[in-house]
Amino acid sequence: MPDQSAFEPPADHPFGPHNLPYGVFSAPAAGTRRIGVRYGDHVLDAGAAAAALGSPHAGLLAEPVLNPLLAAGRPVWDAVRAELTAWLTDPAHRETVAPLLLPLAEVELHLPFEVADYVDFYASEHHASNVGRIFRPDAPEPLTPNWKHLPIGYHGRSGTVVVSGTDVVRPRGQRKAPADAVPAFGPSVRLDLEAEVGFVAGVPSPMGSPVGLADFREHVFGLTLLNDWSARDIQAWEYVPLGPFLGKSFATSVSAWVTPLAALEAAWTRPPERTHALQGYLDDADRADALDLRLEVRINGDVVSRPPFSAMYWTAAQQLAHMTVNGASLRTGDLFASGTVSGPEPDQLGCLLEQTLGKGPWLQDGDEVTLTAWAPGPDGARIGLGEVRGRIAPSPAPAA
Template sequence: MTALSVPEDSLFGLDNLPYGVYSVDGSAPRVATRLDNHAIDLGLLLGTDGDNAVFEASTLNPFMAQGRARWVEVRAAIGEALRGDVPHEAIHSLTDVTMHLPVEVADYVDFYASEHHASNLGRLFRPDNPDPLMPNWKHLPVGYHGRSASIVVSGTDIVRPQGQRKGPQDPEPVFGPSVRLDIEAELGFIVGTGNAMGTQIAADEAEQHIFGAVLFNDWSARDIQAWEYVPLGPNLGKSFASTISAWVIPMLALQEAKVSVPDQDPQVLSYLQMKQPWGLDVDLEVAWNGQTVTRPPYAEMYWSPAQMLAHTTVNGAPTRTGDVYASGTISGPEKDQRGAFIELTWGGAEPITVNGEERTFLLDGDEITLTATAPGANGHRIGFGECTGRILPAR
């Protein structure tokens, strides 16, 4: 047995306790929590009898499906167990483990919830329009349905996508690798328990269904996207890959990070109204080949995660354990708070300097890492880990 100590400034102390799936030396994947720089096997910590058999699963889905009351119970049990002596065989240094995709993703929807991001893109693409936002934007959380199969865990290389594109000087569309490959720094939210087809999740009840949050990079081929998206929206420009962080931060750990959303004017329709619409005070950083280039603030997001889930189900669409919905690009009012390179470089017209070189969009070999922190309990900050991907040449 081992007594674990955690530095006071650790982003993964007892007030965080995220969930992930790990393996060691090719063993079967199992469920773990993280304490400082260790993965703690939950089956070996809490046992695997009865309801705890879910900790031997290769994804978090069986545990998430047990529901919110069980999430509360397990979180308390983990905290109590880690304050005492821990079985030595349950403790693994993060340097010795392989982290896996933590959930089996059922469905995936991506939203467009940042007014700053939507306004910047409106100014870029519709410079003559006095209102950069589309008429529906402040009435509903705009989103598109993506491909769950292309969501990968942090550390997975991303192959440059190919597709049709048509630049301003091209007389006809051409086919080839994307030359305007971009990122979108987002948060992703994971549905723990869903709703039956034909029913809805009310905005004020959404948190009963949301298990946790991850960092989310919605890789975007802007040239493919620009040619294809009218009239039905993103498809191949988005569907090739999205990366999530390996550790799922429970919503129970993010209670101190709750903040009010910006004033929603005009008043939203009744199904989107909440007693107290909440956002999250999460500070992100985007590193491009090791250099921090932007710091997007999630607290600026116009639409609440709860409103996004309520909107997803208002037409009676079902959600399932493992569904992921993402916030869309997180951007703040300042240039160094923009969460996509199409904004940061103003469509490529204003390059930024990365490690001494002027850059606009991603080149082969580039590596992007998202990190984030948020207020936790007892005045501490909690971390989300890393969300990293490296670009490989087109195949």
């Protein structure tokens, strides 16, 4: 049983009572997967606590994955969050809750939700402009003509979304340098990271019913840090004319923790000034739909970038509105990502492609990339986002 200090994390702890992100864990003694809530450096067995304290939501919290809770909708999300806050902060519950508060270091964390569909966007003007200058140095404008009119995105592969801590095997594929007569095949030699934020859908929508900007918070449960690994050499050869494929689909890493939007009320802010008139379904005038998140990227422990999410041109609400405006349905567990987060300064670039102007060095076997982030919370608190960590494993030798 933890001592009473487990109920009172330091005031500056990024996973204090104002945060309470959700994940899925297993303990060595039991082995079964359980929904957990992070509190300080501990994990609350939420299902067991709900059963012990007679919660009407005990069934949802007893599931081995977050999807049923995600689908339950905002009134249930708010009710469960209020219960969790009381269980962890009200001394009257300590005797019951104490045996269910497990040290984080003693549990195994798993992918917290079943990913339905996965969409990756391209929402940073700074990133898109930098990439345009690298690949189209003679173009009069680094952005493509459509960029300021709609959030550009592509459909990824949900089956290769993995939880933080999973090794990323260096992908193999075709690549062709401009001077090469024919393409070569083998492991990627230009492997890159992409620091992103992913948004997790809860309440689905039927086909033919777009989700408007005002309905974003009714459908989206929360967010997670995300690294959408990129094989730049494979991607450069394959992407014309249909876009990313094997260069992106080999792995996407997400945090083991999903931070509910309810924890981020103090982080909402205005997006950057719009420079082009927007279609009605994307018009966010007078809306504070951007989020003030401060990301940090480390490679082998060394900080290489601190990208600001508040600088993103397109908001998650606009991305969701565009993703569904053609009548596409939204499913519980859908994951859509922001695209690389980059700011205007040299130390705010969210990928090696930008940091090295496309020249490398690139990620080497054994390199470990770690993404962390925080957001402002109430009364000066910091809301931590669960880290995303991945180590590059060598590509396996081809079969004889």
